[in-house]
Amino acid sequence: MNIAILSDFHIGYERFREDAFRQASEAMEIASREADIIVIAGDIFDYRHPKPEVIVEAVSLFKKISSQKFTAKVVGFEGRGKCYTEVPIIAIPGTHERRTADETDSIDLLNLAGYLVNANQARVTVEKNGELVSVYGIGGVAEERFKETINQVKPQPSEGAFNLFLFHQSVYEFLPFGENIIKLEELPKGFDLYVDGHIHSKVESKCHGKNFLIPGSTVLTQLKEGEQEEKGFFIYDTKTNTYFFRKINSRKFVMLKIDIANLAPAEIKSKVEEQILKIPTENKEKPIIRVVLEGRLKEGFKNIDIGLKGISDSHSANAIIEITKSGIESQDSKEAEELRNGMLESVSIRDYGVGLFLKKLAENKYDLNVNPSLLFDLLASEEKKEATINRIMGLLFSSP
Numbered sequence: 001m002n003i004a005i006l007s008d009f010h011i012g013y014e015r016f017r018e019d020a021f022r023q024a025s026e027a028m029e030i031a032s033r034e035a036d037i038i039v040i041a042g043d044i045f046d047y048r049h050p051k052p053e054v055i056v057e058a059v060s061l062f063k064k065i066s067s068q069k070f071t072a073k074v075v076g077f078e079g080r081g082k083c084y085t086e087v088p089i090i091a092i093p094g095t096h097e098r099r100t101a102d103e104t105d106s107i108d109l110l111n112l113a114g115y116l117v118n119a120n121q122a123r124v125t126v127e128k129n130g131e132l133v134s135v136y137g138i139g140g141v142a143e144e145r146f147k148e149t150i151n152q153v154k155p156q157p158s159e160g161a162f163n164l165f166l167f168h169q170s171v172y173e174f175l176p177f178g179e180n181i182i183k184l185e186e187l188p189k190g191f192d193l194y195v196d197g198h199i200h201s202k203v204e205s206k207c208h209g210k211n212f213l214i215p216g217s218t219v220l221t222q223l224k225e226g227e228q229e230e231k232g233f234f235i236y237d238t239k240t241n242t243y244f245f246r247k248i249n250s251r252k253f254v255m256l257k258i259d260i261a262n263l264a265p266a267e268i269k270s271k272v273e274e275q276i277l278k279i280p281t282e283n284k285e286k287p288i289i290r291v292v293l294e295g296r297l298k299e300g301f302k303n304i305d306i307g308l309k310g311i312s313d314s315h316s317a318n319a320i321i322e323i324t325k326s327g328i329e330s331q332d333s334k335e336a337e338e339l340r341n342g343m344l345e346s347v348s349i350r351d352y353g354v355g356l357f358l359k360k361l362a363e364n365k366y367d368l369n370v371n372p373s374l375l376f377d378l379l380a381s382e383e384k385k386e387a388t389i390n391r392i393m394g395l396l397f398s399s400p
């Protein structure tokens with residue numbers, strides 16, 4: 001059988017909401033035409049409690065895809081939960097859908113509606129012309145709980161079937177950020193194929209001598225360097241153990257790292273402009289360009305002096321441009337760095353903020369008749385923004 005392996009749709013992702021839905025839909029439509037089984041490795045939704053309009057998007061997509069004609073049928077289900085359909089669309093909840101154990105999540109909702117089978121801590125068996133494929137899934141859990149979960153549920157391959165192990169975690173070989181993260185060799189043995197989600201860029205590797213695949217997300221989320229590759233999913237042939245990456249039309253993402261060492265703001269601006277103009281913009285969807293400025297600014301200039309907003313505005317018809325200035329070293333970033341390094345442990349962030357605020361006010365010869373600490377508290381207030389702003393304006397600028 002051919003298995004389509006997809007992951008991380010992040011439907012509802014605010015920043016690129018339309019992209020998330022459009023790209024997930026395209027991937028699912030192609031998958032339903034070109035594969036016998038669709039397997040989704042978690043994070044269908046971007047958050048735990050999707051808004052009704054986001055649920056509607058997902059329901060409309062899964063309703064449509066699950067009503068297509070599939071020759072392969074679900075013939076077996078054992079484990080947590082219940083199965084309500086024969087349609088071979090199999091998914092697990094990811095870390096974005098995860099709720100506390102035994103609480104229902106949004107994958108349970110799609111499962112109950114019969115649009116897919118939730119394989120979280122369960123084995124789903126699919127049959128087509130006498131061939132069996134068995135999928136054992138474990139939904140995303142906190143990294144430190146994953147090994148314990150494997151020990152509890154003891155995933156076993158099923159005899160006489162092609163066995164796929166499906167999960168949604170970091171894997172140490174690709175994200176070595178902690179002791180708790182599982183290593184490939186610690187994954188359960190005996191499966192013919194290992195499929196993971198969570199990591200948003202594509203990975204092709206081996207585990208216990210078998211193929212290990214991460215398809216990556218179908219939508220751009222983190223604007224990281226590794227996300228410049230084209231999005232899509234794998235189609236895996238169980239008879240030959242071969243696979244290929246099926247690309248979808250995803251919005252292009254380009255990351256531009258620009259060295260601004262010893263440049264003045266005007267020079268930086270023209271350097272950025274020049275680099276942006278080199279990127280082709282012929283695609284139907286505007287590309288997302290992330291400009292990362294790195295290096296130490298020319299003496300005498302500060303971060304704030306670089307007026308880059310004009311650049312994003314002047315290109316807004318052809319591209320979505322985001323400019324990151326955090327790689328710049330100057331007085332401003334030194335202050336942020338002090339905070340990060342915990343050099344100010346004895347001082348609360350708020351007190352440190354007040355200190356900076358007072359210093360800046362003094363530098364600017366602030367002499368209005370409002371207590372600076374009160375002003376700080378008002379400006380930092382999270383509540384009733386409009387009323388707060390009116391109050392500040394009143395205090396500062398009304399005649400006594």
Ligand SMILES: [Mn+2]
Pocket residue numbers: 008043094096198199200217
């Ligand atoms: Mn994800």
